[in-house]
Amino acid sequence: MTVRQSDHPIDPQFLTRWSPRAFDPAEMTEGQVLSLIEAARWAPSASNHQPARFAWGLRGDAGFAAIHDGLMGFNRVWADKAAALIVLASKTFVDKEDGPAANSWHAFDAGASWMSLALQAQAMGLVAHAMGGFEAETLAPALGLPEGYQIHVVVAVGRQGDVADLPEKLQAREMPSLRRPVAEVAARGRFPA
Ligand SMILES: Cc1cc2nc3c(=O)[nH]c(=O)nc-3n(C[C@H](O)[C@H](O)[C@H](O)COP(=O)(O)O)c2cc1C
Numbered sequence: 662m663t664v665r666q667s668d669h670p671i672d673p674q675f676l677t678r679w680s681p682r683a684f685d686p687a688e689m690t691e692g693q694v695l696s697l698i699e700a701a702r703w704a705p706s707a708s709n710h711q712p713a714r715f716a717w718g719l720r721g722d723a724g725f726a727a728i729h730d731g732l733m734g735f736n737r738v739w740a741d742k743a744a745a746l747i748v749l750a751s752k753t754f755v756d757k758e759d760g761p762a763a764n765s766w767h768a769f770d771a772g773a774s775w776m777s778l779a780l781q782a783q784a785m786g787l788v789a790h791a792m793g794g795f796e797a798e799t800l801a802p803a804l805g806l807p808e809g810y811q812i813h814v815v816v817a818v819g820r821q822g823d824v825a826d827l828p829e830k831l832q833a834r835e836m837p838s839l840r841r842p843v844a845e846v847a848a849r850g851r852f853p854a
Contacts (some may be wrong), residue, residue: 662836668843678783679837680790682739683827685820689719689744693785697747697818700781704773707766712751713774716804719745720819724804728815731800736792736815739831743790744819748804749775750812761809771813782818790817 665676698715706712718724720743728746729737740746751771754761775791782789791814800812824835845853 663839665837665839674780674783678779679788681788681821681835682790682817682831683822683824683835684739684742684744684788684817685822686742687744687820688721689787689819691719693787694719694745694747694818696785697778697781697787697789701749701774701778704770704777706770706773707764708755710752710755710764710766710770712753712764712767713771714750714752714810715747716750716806717745717747727803728800731795731797731803732792732815733794733796735831736794738828740790740792740815740817742819742822742826743817744787745817747778747816747818748795748800748812749778749791749814749816750806750810752810754809767811768813775814775816778816786820787818788821791815792817 667676694717698717701713701715702711704713716724716728718726718728725746728748729741732740749771751767753764753767755764779789793814795812795815797812800806806812824832827835847853
């Protein structure tokens with residue numbers, strides 16, 4: 662098992678959050694999902710346009726099945742055990758007096774929402790795992806995504822489960838990953854080479 666250590670002091674929540682694939686059979690309530698979305702909607706956004714949108718389902722309901730049907734490859738194998746699947750999309754434009762104008766920050770703002778959701782999940786004793794491996798052409802019509810909106814991730818949420826319940830190939834990958842050192846990603850007065 663890898664041990665995460667920061668180069669500089671930080672709040673422990675940033676090191677303890679990670680993206681497991683093994684989920685416990687425990688169910689989640691609608692209220693818990695709404696708490697996650699509540700945290701996500703308080704994320705900051707450019708000009709407070711709040712472009713993030715969410716469609717979600719609880720394991721066993723039609724929404725969950727529709728979202729799961731839109732997952733690709735190995736994501737289908739493990740994400741079906743999640744207690745909830747949440748699709749995070751964003752509105753790519755803003756409504757101006759003279760018509761729609763592109764919102765250059767929609768994806769950036771959606772990313773901020775994802776992180777708020779993930780940290781709220783952790784605060785509630787849950788884990789959240791984002792997936793870019795989905796078929797937008799399946800999910801968009803199934804979930805009624807309006808024109809001009811873009812799906813970014815499907816997020817699997819639930820209580821962390823037993824690694825032994827994963828297929829063998831995935832068991833080997835079930836551990837927190839590491840990060841590049843601070844010195845490789847940041848420099849004073851310039852970008853690192
Ligand atoms: C935008 C995005 C797309 C991702 N897509 C997938 C995916 O399709 N399948 C998967 O198993 N993990 C996926 N991940 C999880 C990343 O691989 C994981 O977050 C990364 O390796 C860092 O690990 P950590 O979240 O455990 O710290 C995705 C994460 C993000 C943020």
